[in-house]
Structure formats: structure tokens, C-alpha cells
Amino acid sequence: MGLRFTVLASGSTGNATLVQTEDATVLVDAGLSARKLEGLMKEREVEGSQLDAVLITHEHSDHIKGLGAFARKYELPVYANEATWESMHKHLGKLDPQQRHILPTGGAAEFGGTLGRMRVQSYAISHDAAEPVGYCFYSGEAKLSLVTDLGYMSDKVKQQVMDSDVMVLESNHDPELLRMGRYPWNIKRRILSDLGHLSNEAAGDALSELVTDRLQRVYLAHLSLDHNLQDLARMTVNNILESRGFFFKRDEFALRDTHHDRATPWDEVRRR
Template structure:
């Protein structure tokens, strides 16, 4: 029997209403964020043939509710350790309820974590949270980047997520939809700022630099429920590709959607 190699992942849900992603390596399974109720997370995981009992760790990007809504209840139900940096722990403490001391795992942003043979690179991102982070996963030479809630893609962030086999990248809003939308101006200004969210155009421009011959798929993630549409996000990003002389055959088109209410299909990176 061939040994399983590499990584596989599914974005359980992504958007302004809640975010969670499962990553499986050869020996360990982790989840990034738990921004839906524990009941909903159970439902979505069941659809993908796994459960909370399969998880070895919960990794937190930051303390906003669409990333930690079900964190405490889910972690207690399945006795899963939670990993976050100290400023994030301080900010989320009152929102997650009682977590036993042995399940509170603290790392320094920029530190490399290890789960079996899976290596997880942590890095600072620009967002209006205590100390938000992104994650890049690596195993058997395969790389997956997960980067959402970015005000902008800094050179340091680019260095962490460039040349991945697959990338989950924020494409939060269409700028004109946001400007014309119902939000008060102070919230619009926050979203548009360097500590807010990445627009469709900003995502496309970043991808021009981030994608290499190695990059097979990019999942556009964390779309605003009010100020974006997946078709528009994909059209905008693809237009930026074409304006930069990058054209894809239909069967090779690298962009993939994520969904607020259902998982993406399992994506296999080097698995047999």
C-alpha cells in the first residue's frame, strides 16, 4: 500500500459570517479558526467525513468573532488544545469561557510549530486585532498558505506565502460596492485601511507576485456578505491576470471559490 504523502485541506466555511479551515498532514489534523457555532462546525465536518475527535489542534488567527465564535465550546467538547499568541489569548479570553491550562498553547508570532511531520510557519499580518497572524503549512515538500484579514500584503507576508502549491487568500470586498454600501463611513474607512481587509483588486495584484509555476490553485476567501460576490471577485482577479499577460486555459484556471455555508471539496496536495 502506498504511503499517504503531503497535505490535504478543506475550507469548511469562509466569509464575514464565519471562518474555519481543516488541514490534514500524514500524521496530524489541525483546524484554523472556529468562527461558527460548535453545532455548525460539527455539521460541516461531518459532510467532509471527519469529526472534532480527529483534531490535534485548533490554531487561532485573531480574536474577532467570525474566527472564534465556536472556539471555546468546540475545544471543550473534543478536548482539543488551542494555539494562539499571548496578545490574542488576552483578547479572546472573555469570549471563549473556561479553557483548562493544559489546553492553552502559547506561541510567539513568527515561531514555527510542529504537528507530527507537519511544519506550520506563523507570521504577522496587518489587521485591527491584538496580534493577528497567518499560517503556512508544509509537509513532504508541499506548501499551503492561509492568509485572510489582511489590510495589505506586506513584503514580509509575501515572503511567507509566495510559491505555495495552494493558497487561501482573502478577497473581501469590491471597493465600489463598499463605498456605495450601507455601512457608516467610519466602518468603511476601517475596512479600506491598511489594518482592514483585502479588496478584490488588491488580492489580484498580490497574486501576480505570489503565484509561481508551482501554484496550482488559489481559493478566494473571506468575502463580504454585503459588499462582494464570488463571480465578481473571480472576474476581477482574472482581469488583473490578463492585464499582466497571464492567461489560463479553462481546465487550468487556478481560482477556486469558498463558501459561507458549505465546505470546499477536499484538495489533495501530493496525497496518494
């Protein structure tokens, strides 16, 4: 099996991703109801009782909506930094203190045994939350990076996610669709700010600095239902890459979709 993952759901209505090796299975975020999480996981033949941990990126409801009920039901360890715990604990209901694990920003954790050990590295991102983070996953030589919910891609973030084999990258909105949309201006301004979300153009710009011979697939994630389209996101990112001189053969590199209401297929992450 090596390292593999499935994005169960991605977007403002809820976020959750499963990452798995032979010996470890972790859930990143639990922004759907416990029942919905169970259903999506069952479609990928994973039960809640199989999870070794839940990792939380930040405390917004689309990332923790089902966390309390889900963690209680399966008595799961939950990992987040101190500031995120402080901001989210009141929304979770009562959890056994033994389920509460601190993973400091910039810290690492390991799960599983020698057959399929998984290492998780936390890194800081820019978003309007207490202390938001992204995660990189390693198993053997394989590297998967989850890069969503950030207002801009800093040099430090680029260093963290460089040399990924597969990346899940935010491509949240088209700026013109957002400006013309129905949201109040204060919300639009927040989304467009350095503490908001990456636009299609920002995703393409960042990706143009992250393409290496090693990077094989990029999943465009956290797309706005109101201010983006999958075809538009892919086209915008691809056009920026081509304008920077990147032209790929079909088996070299691919942009792939994520969905707000269904899971992506399992994807094996391997070193090229």
C-alpha cells in the same frame, strides 16, 4: 493522502479551515457555533476527537465564536500568540490551562508522526486585531498558505507565502459596492484601511507578484455578502492577472470559490 485541506466556511459570518495529513488534523479558527462546526466536519468525515489542535489567527468573533465550547467538549489544545490569548480568553469561558498553548508570531509547530508530519509556520499580518497572523502549512515538499484578514499585502507577507502550491487568499470586497453600501462610514473606512480587508483589486495585485510555476490553485476567501459577488471577485482577479501578462491553460492554474455556508471539497496539495 499527503497534505490536504477543506475550507469549512469563509466570510464575516464565520471562518474555519481543516488541514490534514496522514498523521495529523488541525482546525484553523472556529468562528461558527460548535454544532455548526461539528456538522461541517462530519460532512468531510472528520470528528472533533480526531483533531490534534486548533490554531487561531486572531480574536475577532467570526474566528473564535465556537472555540470555547468546541475545545472544551473535545479537550483540544488551542494555539495562539500571547496577545491573541490576552484578547480572546474572556470570550471563551473556562478552559483547562493545559489546553492553552503559545505559538509566537513567526514561530512554528509540528504535528503528526513520520508517516505524515505537518509543520505550521506563523507569520504577522496587518489587521485591526491584537496581533493577527496567517499560517503556512508544509508536509514533504507541499506548501499551503492561508492569507486572509489583512488590510494590505506587505513584502514580508509575500516572502512568507511565496512558492505556495495552493493558497487561500482574501478577496473581501469591491470598493465601489462597499462605498455605496449600507455600512456606516467609519466601518467602511476601517475595511478600506491598511488594517482592514483586501479588496478584489488588491488581491489581484498581490497575486500577480506571487504567481510562480509552482502555484496551482488560489481559493478566493472571506468574500463580503453585502459588498462582493463570487463572479465579480473571480473576474476582477483574473482580469488583473491577464493585464499583467498571465494567461493560463486550464490544467496550469485555477481560481476557486469558498463559501460562507458550506465547505469546499477536500483538495490535495502537491508539489508540481
